[in-house]
Amino acid sequence: MTTSNRQFRLAARPVGLPKRSDWNVTEEPAGQPADGEVLVKVLYISLDPAMRGWMNEGKSYIPPVALGEVMRAGAAGRVIASRHPGFIAGDHVTGVLGVQEYALAQGKHLIKVDPRVAALPVYLGTLGMPGLTAYFGLLEIGKPQPGQTVVVSGAAGAVGSVVGQIAKIKGCRAVGIAGGPDKCRYLVDELGFDAAIDYKTGEVKAGLKEHCPQGIDVYFDNVGGDILDAALARLARGARVIICGAISQYNNTQAVKGPANYLSLLVNRATMTGMVVFDYAARYAEAAREMAGWMAAGKLKSREDIVCGFDKFPEALLKLFAGENNGKLVLRVGEE
């Protein structure tokens, strides 16, 4: 019997927010692994803001998804069949498996994970790319010192929530910027941030003034736009700004809004640095081990927002851009 595999393939380059018709759903046999390959049943697909960028044409930090190609996505699943010595059927793995129900992948590109240590969706969030992005961006570029003030935007998201918690672990003051009172309460009450600023009130500037009386030493930006400008206006001398993403700009149909306050870098002798987590691949395992230790010790909490149903992919992805997800957004697509 041949297993059928449904896939979302890129059909058009979106203008503005992606819509269902920007993908085609195709169905084909799941296939069998060739030598070195592994057949994985996809259980959870990671939905990340970066996916929007991958749909655009043009040079970026990785090539765009080609038209007709299976939509790129990180995912977690269970090995069905393996012709790679590192894996056997029943193993759980993560990797760039794509938006599909089954994936044939090179074993060397897969990471084995242990569902007894953490639930599979956690390996797509706090112990996966978003968590690693937070870890390396904050520690390697932000270089926060105890007592310094760390501000993060998109603070209730998969990256931002980890940034703030690691800042606390490192003895910093952590201030989060997020949308709505629920997320803000979550940051302070559940995750231990010192303060949270609800950008939907329009009071980001005043909030930063109130909660960062000595200025911002490290600003970790996931959003761009007006919030980046408000943070720039409040930098402390020698501040480090980490450019991790710009979710407010990804669906622009006009030009990106550049940070009008960038001359604050000059006034404050500050640095703005872009980061891509792939550059730290050699240290993923070490970082994930340290973060798993923090989770076990209760110092690092994780929350996932799980949408069920393969077919829901296009609408689920949009939750990110509306800020509707609570924690790491994951699409559940298969049963164990």
Next chain:
Amino acid sequence: MTTSNRQFRLAARPVGLPKRSDWNVTEEPAGQPADGEVLVKVLYISLDPAMRGWMNEGKSYIPPVALGEVMRAGAAGRVIASRHPGFIAGDHVTGVLGVQEYALAQGKHLIKVDPRVAALPVYLGTLGMPGLTAYFGLLEIGKPQPGQTVVVSGAAGAVGSVVGQIAKIKGCRAVGIAGGPDKCRYLVDELGFDAAIDYKTGEVKAGLKEHCPQGIDVYFDNVGGDILDAALARLARGARVIICGAISQYNNTQAVKGPANYLSLLVNRATMTGMVVFDYAARYAEAAREMAGWMAAGKLKSREDIVCGFDKFPEALLKLFAGENNGKLVLRVGEE
């Protein structure tokens, strides 16, 4: 007999380009030095883009010039009378003497210079703050490596011309962006830049593509605006962008134009860092000695654009913003 001292005092905060009525000319006795002070006859006043920023209200890297205060300016002059042990009448000095004919200054804030080593205006340019800005900005923040491509905007100006020449001394490819064919020829034919791009042709993007086939490793920005955006679009992996100034934005009556291409920092894992030369004060003497050595060896050339007449100050300053100066702009205000 009392010596009379004319002064330009700030009368109004300019909107857009500064105009003559933004200052009052006052006249008062030159005075006599108190203990620790030196009376200096001002011979040359340095005209710098930064002066426009000092006229604005609000927090910056130094306090604004207050209304009614003598306009701040670097200058070079001759000591008339001294009550500081480090100086005697006849010494030549530089310092922040202001736009006036005579200045009473604390001796500890003055730097003695030798007109036999270089003409006085050179101590306001290549061997003064602009040259030191180029030196520390390029070497300490840009960290250019032999064979790398260094691009500088405002390349025919006092800072930019030194940036490009030091880049050549360090074994880099130097590409300058300047306004008009004369300046561009000067950069290549006189100063030894590898290429020059005339921004007035509107072909900055194409020029950078042609002259930086491997991308830009170090971009030293003096201008901001569209040229900064064009350079960002062409960064090499791991590039360093130095934000030294933004002359295109200083006279804006609207908001500063932020760099729309700032996400190139992310794609290219690049860094944008602001610099203020004051932070390197402890190393000024060492750097000036090294640069004087380069000048003596013919590796570092200097050109000054000297406007004569104290009263010409307001109009002379505007040459900077029109890009009309050829080399370091200096106002000659007194006779030896």
